[in-house]
Amino acid sequence: MQLLFEDDLVEAAVRLCAAGTRSGIPALQLRRYDVERERCYAVLDPDERATAFARVQLSWFGEWGLESRLTSVALHFPMLQPALTALAFRKARGRNDEGAELYRDAQGRRRGIVALRPERFADDAPLTRFLHHELAHLADMVDPAFGYSPELEQTGQTASQLRLTRERYRLLWDVSIDGRLVQRRLETVADEVQRRQEFNRGFAFLPEERRDELFAALWHGRLARHHPLLDIAADPRGLRGRHDPVPGAACPLCGFATFQWTEVDRLRPAARDRIRADFPAWCDRESVCARCAEMYDSITGLEYPATVVL
Amino acid sequence: MSNVLNWQLGRDMEYPYAAAYPDRQFAFVFNLNRCIGCQSCTMACKSTWTFNKGQEAMWWNNVETKPYGGYPHHWDVKLLDLLGQANPGGQTWNGEPRDLTAPYGQFKGKTIFEVAKTNISPEGAQRALGYLPTDEEWAAPNRFEDNPSASEKGRKGQMAFSGGELGPQHKTWFFYLARLCNHCSYPACLAACPRNAIYKRPEDGIVLVDQERCRGYRKCMEACPYKKTHYRGTTRTTEKCIGCFPRVEGRDPQSGGVPMQTRCMAACVGHIRLHGLVQMNADGTWKEDRQHPLYYLVHVAKVALPLYPQFGTEPNGYYIPPRWVPLEYLRQMFGPGADAAVERYAHPDRELLAVLQLFGKDARMCFRYEIKPGPKIFETTIRGKKFELFDDTIIGYAKNGTRIVETKVEEPLHVRGTQHANSI
Secondary structure, three states: OOOEEHHHHHHHHHHHHHOOOOOOOOOHHHHHHHHHHHHHHHOOOHHHHHHHHHHHHHHHHHHHHHHHHHHHHHOOOOOOOHHHOOEEEEEOOOOOOOOEEEEEEEOOOOOEEEEEEEHHOHHHHHHHHHHHHHHHHHHHHOOOOOOOOOOOOOOOHHEEEHHHHHHHHHHHHHHHHHHHHHHOOOOOOOOOHHHHHHHHHOOOOOOOOHHHHHHHHHOOOOOOHHHHHEEEHHHOOOOOOOOOOOOEEEEOOOOOOOOOOEEEHHHOHHHHHHHHHHHHOOOHHOEEEEHHHHHHHHHHHOOHHHHOOO | OOEOOOOOOOOEEEOOOOOOOOOEEEEEEEEEOOOOOHHHHHHHHHHHHOHHHHHOOOOOOOOOOOOOOOOOHHHHHHHHHHHHOOOOOOOOOOOEEOOOOOEEEEEOOOOOOOOOOHHOOOOEOOOOOOOOHHHHHHOOOOOOOOOOOOOOOOOOOOOOOOOOOOOOOOOOOOOOEEEEOOOOOOOOOHHOOOOEEEEEOOOOEEEEEEEOOOOOOHHHHHHHOOOEEEEEEEEEEEEEEOOOOOHHHHOOOOOOOOOOOOOHOOOOOOOOEEEEEEEEOOOOOEEOOOOOHHHHHHOOOOOOOOOOOEEEEEEEEEOOOOOOOOOHHHHHOOOOOOHHHHHHHHHHOHHHHHOOOOOOOOOOOOOOEEEEOOOEEEEEOOEEEEEEEOOEEEEEEOOOOEEEEEEEOOOOOOOOOOHOOOOO
């Protein structure tokens, strides 16, 4: 696995260190750094100048221990070594841009890219915690036992359901990763208390007992696989496949999750007939959501085609 | 620190260098009531000076939608906040306005130079209070374009109307603020540069970065309150507006040897800009030059005001404030002269109406104007005040006395001949 460092990241990190944000850099070294930079300004060709600067910055990136900080953390994840052709570190544009991504090219070669803000190099401890968490994500992605797939979409999901699934998956995966890192005695970005709070907020609709059970399974790594995580994210109440009117289940007609079911007896007979005509597999026991009930009641009370109303 | 006279603040202030003033000062007036945010100025500048590799996010001239827009994001709010923290409740004005040395009264608060020594960073005290914007803040230069302020009830997206019998009255507002380097009399960028790479030209006061001395420390970016110096990653140096100095010097092939307005000024389709060189006194105040259009607008009519004078850099860009914007906001942005400026612009007199016709009429700089009286062509009442319109003729002259503009207050009506009917 080749380790790559983006020029922008290296330069920004080194410059921040030179500006005094990272303690422990001797003044004499700062002087040497300035002298070496000064020489680069004498190079007139823009491309050659860029190369000269990159060389200087990279050498101080190594000299001030920034490179070794990244490489030493990567060693805690031996699974990455054989699985990736390269692990690259790039400068993040902001807090929201930070994170790890896995890329696969046409030949099937996989590259991991970690985006981080240069300010992280000011202090080793938070940097290490961040890298542990992000590299653990990458390790999961390349681990065949985890079975990661970037596709989170499931049949019949609407765009908003997919977004919800993605957010829940992110939370479940983060809990699982931090739990496993803590078991390995590696520092990470959030401890059990913080993650439990997040989990409780994200899955507040579950009974407390079920939440505790689920969190414990996640934190202790018992659910550290893609498909179980995705199943929980997409259907946390376990309603998929249910054909009876329970709160949160999907309406058999429109497919949207609903908490408002209508008793079939309250539909006018013409509406029921119309539903049977449109959905031959539907049976009274399955019921319909309030929105569908309202619509079928309306369209069967009118003489012109339903498409006009719709 | 030296003590220098900042006439915009009506008092002396601290500045890291001794006072030194050019013979003439690069200055401009923008009429914000006319700006339509078309970005013609932005693109004129971009296509002339900053189209190369490494300058992608660099906009020496930009037009942002106020109150929310900003390039970099929230540059003014952030600095006002820093000043407010450094001198809580003390950023106030009072005192009687005096001509030339204190036209807006006296600023009792502290400038970015005066509070800098208290703002200690890991690298030590600053020379001018400031902050270094992040890469994210430089991106999306036209963020919040056309976003109006919230209604008086503060509800996002809600337009509030009142006084139904009088017709609807908008309670939301925005305006376009065109900005470039103000070529300040006391530049914070110059004060902050650890290598003395920034200098102010003695002939026209244009502030330039010596590319051979600059080593990319970005102290100027941190210090400039208007955030008009930009780092170029490919050269590892800072670049900024050069005031189109070849044009100002009259060396542009089109100029005929007389000073020309910058590219951004000349390209303005809304005719909001008037650019010129004003004469300076030895104490840094403007020399009386009654027939110079900029002198007239700034010191006689007092409709054109400096942008955030409280920062203390004595910017040489002046703005005619938009008359539909709440005065509290305008006072914060343009100082205490805002009330009178809006009132004067809303009820313009005969001379002001004529001078406003000079904007955008010729690419050459106007150094003197004269007005030939014309007949009264219109009379009405505006908000309870009598208003008379005279079709005067205003004539503008270049530096060498060449007549460059001759126009009337009532814009000429051109009728297309029938031969053009139905033609493209």
